[in-house]
Amino acid sequence: MSRKLIGPFTQILTMDHLPLKGPLQDEALQIISEGGIVVENGTIRKVGAFADLQKEADNAVLEEITEPLVCLPGFxxxxxxxxxxxSRAGDYAMRVAGKSYLEIAKAGGGILESVRKTRAASQKELERRMSARCERLLSEGVTTCEVKSGYALNVEDELKMLRAIHVVNKKQAIDLVPTCLAAHMPPKDFVGSPSEYLQMIASQLLPQILSEGLAKRVDIFIEDSAFATEEARPYLMQAQEMGFALTLHVDQFTPGGSFLAVELAAASADHLEASTNREVQALANSDVIAVVLPGASLGLGYPFAPARKLLDHGAALAIxxxxxxxxxxxxxxxxxxxVLGAAEKLTTAETLSGVTFRAAAALELTDRGVLTKGKIADFIGFPCEDYREILYQQGKLKPDLIWKAGETA
Ligand SMILES: [Zn+2]
Structure with a gap:
């Protein structure tokens, strides 16, 4: 049994005692000044004033912090x-020259370009590329990351992708949560309708994923260029019956998909750039986590999803x-x-919640996202004295120290 006391931190933001849904004021944040964290076997045993913990935990090994650090749950x-x-640098060049996402997709670029290259890659190559991305994410404070398949769109290579995710998850310190997105879009080389493709996936791929233990989540892209709600429903219901949790790409360019996420009690509805008041209200009235993706708006030059409106209507917002x-x-x-927080006028508490415990809820993970007794000891330390410095510097201030399950990474 290894017990250690880590601290003192200038501030610890526990992100504890905050509601899952709706707006948040910064005053609601629990901030422990000159705080410490007691960790035992990778789990948080106690969070409190460093001086008190030092007196109590006399058999703990001290891991002393000697610089000003603000501590948060791992992202x-x-x-x-x-x-x-x-790479899709070619798409980028077409896009900034005026072609739309849907035009590029219809011309055979877009997702299908990545499908060609991912099918051609070996599992080892995918592992190597993904490992480098995982290392970067962890260095930037991301201690848990969801990863989707969906660039193969056939049974054999979707399995290759999920096996690669499985291997990297074992090798890398970051925790990966795999999701099957074989329903990213109908593949060009499948003979049959989109519904028949989904039936093939449900009967040939999903059982194999279960038997190899490769994923517990299923995703689909509902959009004009991908699948219609009526095509998606029977597939998702079948996946649900097999025990998969659901997450859906919805309302990216055209609204309406959110209603299916609500109807099927999905864990999350993601994108939402095109959500209208009707979708926003439906999500807010449900337990579905609304996941907004500012990186897609930045990449495409599109407006952000209505994050402020989602919160004000009472939705749970993850970023x-x-x-x-x-x-x-x-x-x-x-x-x-x-950047999303500045554009959408999100409080610091709302933005940080969106990348910690509310994001954990989108993945149905109850063991992380807050710093409190019993949770996994995933936390990060930023070199500053006031938590508001972190978002104020718009992502240029990176964490100096990262702990994954209590060990510095
Ligand atoms: Zn996506």
Whole structure:
């Protein structure tokens, strides 16, 4: 049994005692000045005043902090596509020359370009590329990251992607949460309708994923260029019956998909750039976490999702990068959350909640996202004396120290 006391931190933001849904004022943040954290076997045992913990925990090994550090829960990026090969710099050039996302997709670029390159890559190559991205994420304070398949769109290579995610999750310190997105879009080479493709995935891919233990979540892209609500519903219901949790790409360019996420009690509805008041209200009245993806707006030059409106209506708002080779190649969660917060007038408490415990809820993880007894000891220290410095510097202030399960990473 290894017990250690880490501190003193100038401030600890526990993100504890905050509601899952709705607006938040900074005054509601629990801030422990000159705080410490007692960690035992990778789990938080106690968070409190450093001086008190020092007296109590006399058999603990002291891991002393000698610089001003503001401590937060490790960030959670709850929506990414970081398992891919190749670059889409060509798409970018077309886009800034005036072609729309849908025009590029219809011309055979877009997602299908990544599909060609990811199918051609070996599992080892995918692992290597993903590992480098995981190392960068962890260095920027992301201790848990969701990763989707969806750049293969056939049984064999979707399995290759999920196996690569599985291997990298074992090797890297960061925790990865895998999701099957074989329903990213109908593949060009499948003979049959979109519904028949989804039936094939449900009967041939999902059972294999279960038997290998590769993912517990299923995602789909509901959009004009991908799948219609009526095509998605039977597939998602079948996945749910098999025991998969659901998450949906909805309302990115055209509204309406959110209603299916609510109807099926999905864990999260992601994108929402095109959500109208009707979708916002439906999400707010449900337990579905609203995940907004500022990186996709920045990448495409589109307006942000209505984050302020979602919160004001009472929704649970999480913020994620959507890191992917096409629309969101940046993958910097803190920078994107800070920029979204400035544009949408989110309080510091709302923005930080969106990348910690509310993002954990989007992944249905109850063991992280707050710093309190019993949670995984994932936390990060920023070199400043006031927590407001972090978003104020718009992502340029990075954490100096990162602890994953109590160990410095
Ligand atoms: Zn996405």
């Amino acid at each position: 959670i990026d709850c929506h990414t596509h970081i398992c891919y090969a190749g 994620s990068t959507d890191w992917n080779p096409g629309s969101a190649p940046m993958g910097d969660l803190l920078m994107q959350a800070a």
